[in-house]
Amino acid sequence: MSSSHTPYPKHATTPYMEPLKRYQHLLQDEWDDFCDALSKPLPQVLWTNTTRLTASELEPWLDQCGLLEHATRLSWSEDAWKLPASLDVAYGTLLPFLAGLYHLQEEVSLIPGWMLDPQPYERILDTCAAPGGKTAQLACLMRNHGTIVANDRSPGRLRAVRSIIDRLGLLNIAMSEYNAANFPRDIGTFDRILVDVPCSCEGTSRKNKRVLTTLENYDYENQSRLQRAILLRALEQLRPGGIAAYSTCTYAPEENERVVHQVLDQLGWDNYEIIPTPELKGFKTMPGLLHWEDESYDASMENAIRIWPHHNDTGGFFVALIQKTQEVSQ
Amino acid sequence: MHEEPEFLTIDYIDSAPWITLLNDRFGIPTESFESYRWYQPNRKLISLLNTSMQPPRRPEPISMGLPFIRINMKYPKLTTGGTLFVGPLATKNVVELTEEQVNSYYSRAMYIPLTEEQTTRCTTMGYIILSFQGIILGQGFYRPKSEEEDANFDSFYPKAFANHAQRSALG
Numbered sequence: 001m002s003s004s005h006t007p008y009p010k011h012a013t014t015p016y017m018e019p020l021k022r023y024q025h026l027l028q029d030e031w032d033d034f035c036d037a038l039s040k041p042l043p044q045v046l047w048t049n050t051t052r053l054t055a056s057e058l059e060p061w062l063d064q065c066g067l068l069e070h071a072t073r074l075s076w077s078e079d080a081w082k083l084p085a086s087l088d089v090a091y092g093t094l095l096p097f098l099a100g101l102y103h104l105q106e107e108v109s110l111i112p113g114w115m116l117d118p119q120p121y122e123r124i125l126d127t128c129a130a131p132g133g134k135t136a137q138l139a140c141l142m143r144n145h146g147t148i149v150a151n152d153r154s155p156g157r158l159r160a161v162r163s164i165i166d167r168l169g170l171l172n173i174a175m176s177e178y179n180a181a182n183f184p185r186d187i188g189t190f191d192r193i194l195v196d197v198p199c200s201c202e203g204t205s206r207k208n209k210r211v212l213t214t215l216e217n218y219d220y221e222n223q224s225r226l227q228r229a230i231l232l233r234a235l236e237q238l239r240p241g242g243i244a245a246y247s248t249c250t251y252a253p254e255e256n257e258r259v260v261h262q263v264l265d266q267l268g269w270d271n272y273e274i275i276p277t278p279e280l281k282g283f284k285t286m287p288g289l290l291h292w293e294d295e296s297y298d299a300s301m302e303n304a305i306r307i308w309p310h311h312n313d314t315g316g317f318f319v320a321l322i323q324k325t326q327e328v329s330q
Numbered sequence: 331m332h333e334e335p336e337f338l339t340i341d342y343i344d345s346a347p348w349i350t351l352l353n354d355r356f357g358i359p360t361e362s363f364e365s366y367r368w369y370q371p372n373r374k375l376i377s378l379l380n381t382s383m384q385p386p387r388r389p390e391p392i393s394m395g396l397p398f399i400r401i402n403m404k405y406p407k408l409t410t411g412g413t414l415f416v417g418p419l420a421t422k423n424v425v426e427l428t429e430e431q432v433n434s435y436y437s438r439a440m441y442i443p444l445t446e447e448q449t450t451r452c453t454t455m456g457y458i459i460l461s462f463q464g465i466i467l468g469q470g471f472y473r474p475k476s477e478e479e480d481a482n483f484d485s486f487y488p489k490a491f492a493n494h495a496q497r498s499a500l501g
């Protein structure tokens with residue numbers, strides 16, 4: 001097997017890393033490790049379509065495709081394998097993929113759905129669902145029962161959700177094409193809601209080298225306005241006791257802690273709380289920030305998690321689990 | 331407090347004729363569908379839903395469940411997604427392919443020859459379900475052995491999926 005990837009610029013000192021330097025003080029002496037991790041291509045993760053077969057039944061297929069000897073099960077999920085980025089394999093063209101036995105996603109993308117822990121007969125909302133990897137994971141965790149309202153504003157991107165539904169054989173998804181910042185009340189209440197908002201995508205630079213070049217003068221405030229509106233609307237539709245996972249693939253506190261803090265400020269901290277995330281066995285996470293620039297966030301923000309690429313050889317990510325404690329007066 | 335809104339009322343269709351069709355052609359046991367609902371979103375398609383689906387009234391879903399049978403054709407046909415889903419239950423008109431035939435299937439080839447042994451579970455000319463080592467791959471169109479030609483099949487691997495496939499699907 002050959003490596004087809006050109007290494008990224010060694011960039012602690014190159015302009016490539018400039019937009020991320022604002023996080024240098026958060027990482028302190030880990031900064032070089034962070035830069036190093038970003039200079040390497042991202043491992044691939046392949047997860048079992050458990051509505052169709054078990055991970056041990058998938059194993060012989062991975063073996064037949066020459067993947068098993070290179071694969072390691074995720075430390076925190078028995079159903080998924082990590083494959084080194086150096087493997088030059090078109091995973092999406094292999095028979096077990098085409099037959100809907102597995103799906104591909106990067107490791108961090110599997111975390112919010114897993115933490116949300118949807119149960120088979122529940123009613124789930126996925127506010128920003130396309131291209132649908134997380135929706136599919138939720139559908140499998142629910143064993144094809146219950147309801148997932150998979151919404152996205154982009155019709156083009158919803159087509160990708162459709163093709164995943166077909167290939168994996170998912171029965172519990174209703175797709176809608178709507179502005180999630182503005183859902184009508186008739187959408188009903190939900191047991192759990194995934195709020196995987198559009199963001200600056202800083203944490204995806206190992207997959208998409210260009211992303212960091214788009215960040216110069218990035219308008220975090222404008223982006224976070226939409227994120228706040230989407231999160232607010234989602235939290236209003238949670239049933240009492242229901243849980244939402246707010247997630248982004250960015251390091252920017254303006255799109256993470258600040259969004260969660262401001263929305264809960266608006267909805268009332270008595271009605272919602274940021275709850276601890278379940279432990280990801282063998283996977284290192286850092287707590288959400290309590291301060292950024294001249295701002296402070298609620299102490300419970302420590303329950304949110306930040307994922308830095310150099311800790312687990314992944315992309316960057318943020319997840320906050322928010323539980324509705326009682327009915328909010330409208 | 332706001333009132334709990336009603337969910338979308340779905341007009342399920344009578345599944346009996348379709349279940350009979352799948353039983354006749356593929357030997358899929360009729361009781362296999364007890365935990366599903368059948369829904370026809372438009373003139374072209376029937377989708378399969380679970381029984382616990384509670385979609386919202388607004389925003390009205392643009393699609394629900396798994397697109398299952400294409401009905402705007404002379405002989406209604408399982409979708410590829412539908413075939414992958416129910417294929418494991420089929421007991422006739424199922425053909426186990428060789429690795430070479432698998433690659434022809436993914437290249438959307440026509441007139442792919444079949445050996446006599448491969449066609450023992452086939453009945454008449456028409457749709458067949460294709461598998462490899464017991465895993466369902468999709469559908470084909472079967473032509474039995476005749477005076478003019480040996481038994482063979484055309485790949486129905488959809489064009490839309492085909493750009494995913496490569497020459498050797500086992501790497």
Ligand SMILES: C[S@@+](CC[C@H](N)C(=O)[O-])C[C@H]1O[C@@H](n2cnc3c(N)ncnc32)[C@H](O)[C@@H]1O
Pocket residue numbers: 109127128129130131132133134135151152153154157178179180181196197198199226230
């Ligand atoms: C981070 S991506 C979601 C990824 C998806 N959850 C997955 O795992 O495949 C963000 C999505 O939000 C959608 N989006 C952007 N603005 C939106 C809005 N106002 N309402 C609903 N969706 C929106 C985008 O089209 C994009 O597909």
